[in-house]
Amino acid sequence: MTQNYDADLALFINGSWKIGEGRDLFPVVDPSSGETIAEVPLASPADLDEALAAAERGFALWKATPVEQRAAVLNKAAALLRERADGIARILTMEQGKPLAEARGEVMSSASLFEWCAAEASRIYGRVLVRPTGQRALVTKQPVGPVAAFSPWNFPVYLMAKKLGPALATGCSVIAKPPEETPGCTGALVRCLYDAGLPGDVVQLVHGVPDAVSRHLLASPVIRKVSFTGSVPVGKHLMRLAADGLKRVTMELGGHAPVLVFDDCDLEKTLDMVVPQKFRNAGQVCVSPTRFYVQQGIYDRFVEGFAARTAKVKTGNGLEGDTNMGPLANVRRPAAIEALVEDARAKGARVLAGGNRGNAGFFFQPTLLADVPDSADIMANEPFGPVAVAAPFVDLDDAITKANRLPYGLAAFAFTEQMRRANLLGDALESGMVGINTFAISVPDSPFGGVKDSGFGSEGGIEGMESYLVTKAIHMA
Template identity: 70%
Template sequence: MTDTATYDADLKLFIDGSWRAGEQADAAAVINPATGDTIGEVPLASTADLEEALAAADRAWPAWRATDVEARGAILHKAAALLRERAPAIGALLTQEQGKPLPEAIGEVYGAAQLFDYYAEEAKRSYGRVLVRPAGQRSIVIPQPVGPTATFTPWNFPIYLLAKKVAAALAAGCTVISKPPEETPGCTGALGRALADAGIPNGVFQLVHGVPDTVSRQLIGSRVIRKISFTGSIPVGKHLMKLAADGMKRITMELGGHAPVLVFDDCDLEKTLDAVVPQKFRNAGQVCVSPTRFYVQEGIYDAFKRGFAERARQVKVGNGMEAGVGMGPLANQRRLPAIQQLVDDAKAKGASVLAGGERGDAGFFFQPTVLADVPLEADVMNNEPFGPVALMRSFASDDEALEQANRLPYGLAAFVFTENGRRANLMGDGIESGMVGINTFAISVADAPFGGIKDSGTGSEGGPEGLQSYQVTKAIHQA
């Protein structure tokens, strides 16, 4: 497929089993970030649309929670099969809406399918327990679905992150109203169509677009919604937590990060470089767990800088629909000045630019950028860049590396590269982060929890923990 592929998306809301344009005329433009062109318009939900979605979710919940786990799982498995079957077409929508290279986009669709398959089976292992009691008495502890859920997802992994929430919630027996990003309505709508075609009952799963603050206030403020799951920025997450507090709503918050990467002098240097550079520029660095702050031991610092910069300059930047492209554009125009400001501030404070540092000529492109010897007081060392910017500093001792890794209020992901087993154990234990990858970046997998600590959020998605986040615990005692 080439950059001349037609954008073919039926952009609608999905409410109570019906695809519709909404009750009002308001719409948001959908922009192709590789060209800056408007390629579609997505309708925005009105207050009446949202109230209808809430009523449908409330009405559908008793029957869905009572549906046999095998029947729920069969629908999720069917949705997974449809996602795989439609992956090339859905991936093309994702690339045109968000910018990432087509192979990455198709891979994201397959990852979403895996989540549906995983939770279709994991729901069968939600056991509870029986307590020891005298003869004739029974005390049991059982998990039950929390109830109608509102999910809010971002544009960087619009299909995968939507699936991570929706698959777990549906498997648990919850009904779901999802608000995906307005930037990527075609690909997220395609996930909704897979669920609809798989036979999801009316009102059990719904998709709405709209002004973010308006939608979040109405959904979170409703008595119907009992759980909120959000992935996005720390300021917005804290705002939604305050809204949820008024109704004592359960929350899962997967917020921002600023992932440190500790590179020790006993690592396999070339193998490490071959691993870290593609990960840094994957999705143009618009990844909450993107490796960003590279702390490199003094003995290999110069070689690491040189090797990293060489590889960064070889990354092919272009339209994600073109073959061989390693990095696409940023997803929206507002990221360009934000990243340029961070780079310029670092340069002014003494950082050296080893590669990139400038925006592209057309579309929303920014060059793969490598900054070395970045002062700790530079803004980019303290605020998540969420873009294709790698930051480097040297360290002398293990204690210094650990201190720098834990310096910030973020705690989502961290990475360590070493061939020393004892050091790996100490770093894994000592780093303050919800996830640590040691000689690997494979930390977002269906069967493991994904979540942060400190300002990076609360709760986990993925694994059994992801299912449990949509459940409440009930103790039943019988004498």
């Protein structure tokens, strides 16, 4: 399998690709086998300083570039992503583990995101205020400045595109710090931008020890905004670093999405929707449906149907065409999930499907835990893996109380055919995004973000574009 891994692993700084050249190296591992398949160079402090200087120059150039040219680069990059989708998807699968079809879908979604940002770039509007004759007052929007963008390994292409697209559309330069686990597919994304005509100083691509890179970049006055997708503890740490320089931040942090299933739903249709969504990307999705609260009257039928469907999910190497779910992305995840499952089992939960690690690679069986008490660790800590937990609820008030009991509020879902109840749920669920009878909540024209400990600010939609802009009032008399 490893001979098919043909990614070019390099940093991109100051308009040139940089490989080993004495730099420290980080092993890239195929999660389906646990084998090292390549090594990616890590940026030195001197590399980071060079990237900062380039980003400062790139911002001066790019903010003065006509919006039509910015849009043309994004549209061309989108076209290149579509042309290269099969190759990029294969690299993504080998680095991250998800099935090839999911990987290709991620690349195509990134292309669509670039296209939406390109179209929206020309709609950055200001205002003219009413003033006496001969006077003017204007409100304008300008790019915030160079951006430090940190993205995770679960959707490495799409989540980096989600930062690059709006930043470039609004006129910002970017230093992109993707995860070291998935350097080939993120490098391919950046190559599409430069092959599309992006000037060499506008986007820098660096890898390195995350804490060292973030401290170095955020200590610089060059960086004016931080965009981060990842865990709550790391997000809070970056916010503290950003506070010293009063840098703008957008934080898309962890969640623990509740799913409320009411007894008036179409149960079979609901099960056919929720089970594939739960095990998409092996559950390594920040909005993955995880805490299933089911109304008492249909609870037993729900968990039986869920278990039966879970048993049919085929796990294996993501490059194999019949695989429904690949391995977890890194060696840390199986042990962490195993500990959560064992704790739940010890506290009274029933294992109705799965529950065990695989024999090779970083696999964990698709798992359903029923009758999980609130005292179980997994009810408070997001498993970020292929584990669904289920418990019954009595009525609407009980369901809302259970859904809102945690300090997280990224996504929440509900299944009901009663319109009045759906309206109440939309208002009452403490979450940045609510899906009622749908999981389609991450689309280019809609804001994506959480409340409470799940962060603040939005990516996606016009709200995501606004986060890369500052407001200026100009008064003329």
